[in-house]
Amino acid sequence: MHxxxxxxxxxxxxxxxxxxxxxxxxxxxxxxTLAALxxxxxxxxxxxxxxxxxxxxxxxxxxxxxRKRQNQFLAKQLRKLDEEAVxxxxxxxxxxxxxxxxxxxAMHRLETWRERLLxxxxxxxxxLIAQHPGADRQxxxxxxxxxxxxxxxxxxxxxxxxxxxxxxxxxxxxx
Numbered sequence: 001m002h003x004x005x006x007x008x009x010x011x012x013x014x015x016x017x018x019x020x021x022x023x024x025x026x027x028x029x030x031x032x033t034l035a036a037l038x039x040x041x042x043x044x045x046x047x048x049x050x051x052x053x054x055x056x057x058x059x060x061x062x063x064x065x066x067r068k069r070q071n072q073f074l075a076k077q078l079r080k081l082d083e084e085a086v087x088x089x090x091x092x093x094x095x096x097x098x099x100x101x102x103x104x105x106a107m108h109r110l111e112t113w114r115e116r117l118l119x120x121x122x123x124x125x126x127x128l129i130a131q132h133p134g135a136d137r138q139x140x141x142x143x144x145x146x147x148x149x150x151x152x153x154x155x156x157x158x159x160x161x162x163x164x165x166x167x168x169x170x171x172x173x174x175x
Contacts, residue, residue: 024075030086031075033093035059035067045092046085051077110167117144117163118151128170135170 015023034045035058042055054077058070078086116124121144129135143166146159 024079027078027086028071028075030089030093031058031071031078034089035071035074041096044096046088051081106171110164110171113167113171114160114164118147132170134173140166 034042034047034055037045037055042052047055054074058067058074061067061070078089081089113124113128117128117140122141125137125140125144128140129137140163143159143163147157147163149155150157150159
């Protein structure tokens with residue numbers, strides 16, 4: 001008796017329709033992601049000039065339906081690439097995402113320290129100095145005092161910003 005569903009026939013048929021659809025949707029999402037990038041972000045993605053120009057054309061379309069159609073066309077162009085090229089694009093996008101997450105986390109740490117210094121005063125400053133012995137205690141104390149005075153008088157936040165810059169230099173040096 002001949003088995004209609006042997007393994008050699010599966011290999012000849014290739015991926016299932018469901019898998020083909022998932023792959024096509026993945027490429028469409030990739031096309032939409034590329035179209036959403038800024039020019040600086042796009043410059044870091046390994047694309048040939050034609051494809052880069054296609055991304056720019058897609059980005060320029062403002063009508064919802066036309067943009068959807070243009071995204072589909074961009075996805076069609078991406079499907080023509082070999083698997084290694086598509087993976088290189090995905091990798092570049094993931095590296096940018098990870099870098100952005102790290103930068104955002106660092107920014108939050110700085111803002112948290114600044115707010116702690118403004119709210120807790122000398123206690124927070126003592127903790128910061130303990131973690132970073134090379135910090136200029138007097139300069140930081142002066143910036144905190146000036147930032148609080150600016151906030152109280154509704155003045156522009158010069159010392160507030162300067163305190164952030166000092167903290168960034170201090171924490172970057174220790175990293």
